[in-house]
Amino acid sequence: MSDGALTVLDGSHLRAIDCSLPSPASDVALTGARVLEIADSRVSSCHFGLSLPQNLKSSALRRINILDDAVFRSSQLDPEQASDTINLYITAIADQLKDDPLVVSILDGKTLRLFFDDEDDFAMLAEDLFTDLDAEDKGKICKSEIRNALLRMGIEMGVPPISDFPLLNDILKKHGADGKEELGQGQFAQLLQQILQELSEVLAEKNFVFIQNIKIINGSKLRKLLADEVQLGKVVEKIFKEKHSGNVSSGVAELTRSFLEKNGIELGLPPSEANEAVVLLYDAVFADVQNNKSATELERDEFASIVKEILGKFAEQLEANPVFHDLDQ
Template identity: 45%
Template sequence: MSGLTILDGAVLRSIDLNLPELAFFKFLNLSLPPHLTEAAISRVTAGDDVSFRLTELNPQQASEKLGVFVSAVADAIRDAPVVVLVLDGSTLKLFLEDEDDFAMLAENLFTDLDEEDKGKLCKSHIRTALSHMGVPPLSDDIIKSHDADGDELLGQAQFAQLLQPVVQDIADILHHKPIPIVLNLDIFTGSRLRNILADEKKLNCILEKMMLQVSNDQGWAHLIKTLIENNGKELGLPPLSSDNEPVLLLYETIFSQLNNREKETTGPGFIDALKDILAKFEELLEATPVYCATNL
């Protein structure tokens, strides 16, 4: 029923701002996360919302402000891409095309909802079944049109027979008008770290701050691990979490390449090794991005 789309600003930068209605159209069906909207609006208004709301804009000025808004959003999601789930009905259609698959789906839903094992469910459980299937709340009119609400009891076969046309109608609606949903996920593609590594001044500034945390009584490899873990957020790395296997694998893969020998931690060799490890993080994240639950 869905597909994942990663918004990293590339599409927004391709918008022809001479056609503002096109840009507006791209935002109409997608509710941006509050932090993105607030950051973009702040850039448009230069931090003075009150004055901006009282300002009358001619078409040219409005187009320019729209351009600032779009650019601000694009910049914000360049380093922190947004993960969007597009509900388009495709998975529902796959179930509907195979009678056996749909029968099994309906049976499993019926069994899960029949908590008292009575072999009967009221029509109103159709709504709950749709929720369990991950169907968005757009089905009230459809449920009413199929008389799929109320207290009338249905057996398993009747329940499946009623569920099928409801699901079919919802799949058709989503096919013609997909629903995008911004997920509460952060995706780490290495883009932020790539930008840091490409900016020598910024990289050196971060490394200098990290070196203030150096203690010579730590092993060389252990120290690099500690510095990277403690400064991961600023570097654009995913937070290390014991319940996120892809992130654990990422760190284990990179840190396994460290040499555990004791070495001087103040010389250029240590800095070069630290940069090399960061570059490996960037390469692996670019090849295999990882997802984490957002802290926002």
């Protein structure tokens, strides 16, 4: 893995996971808490040591009808029950990730090593950081400003947050980066290089994995809607009613597109304004709509059939080419 690269966790790696109980637990009763601990450990080992968000694990428990977490954790399970629960729980996590994948980045030191491969790049980086930190333009900064330099570099340059990666704090202490002595630009660059060099080596041995605030829209929610005739009927009814409040000459495609651009997020579509890829997605789907009669010319059943066809095309397109939506933007 290389720094900055996005990795999608969609549950596929969990399908073949070992769900057997570890010895000697295979022949004794276990608490529900211990069973979940074993399962979570197996899942984490498949995901670079990452602990999955609690809301995801809670959703997985609900999928297997464990609605009261506290009661289950205190319950006793025989070995067969424990093994079955581990299997069901891990499968539920895989299903949850298939519907709503996580996007992670892995810092392994490679980005930092790129700076050392090019002396000019590193010199420019050190100069820019020093200039930014030398607010009073004295030509010197306090040694402890190294922490702020790393903060400014951030994840984008391969530096994990100090609060989330304690080993970085150890490196800073080792190099006396909390001292109050003042450093010139050359001394600052030398200290920064030593710290980043050691950090890159530590990250190579112990990767830092973090979840990006990115939503993958892959059509899973739409497919569930299309499989639910009752909910689908309610959506069609809402769009059908739009013809009475809009332009009576509007075609069914135009009417449906207008509705989806305003309400698509609730149905599992990406925000229409998210990025150019979404605009192209809408254009591609509606370019294929053959019937664009005026909405007033259509009976409800024919109207519903066209809307279902449009939603089906969105689901197909998103399954083939999921949209990555950065929630921070």
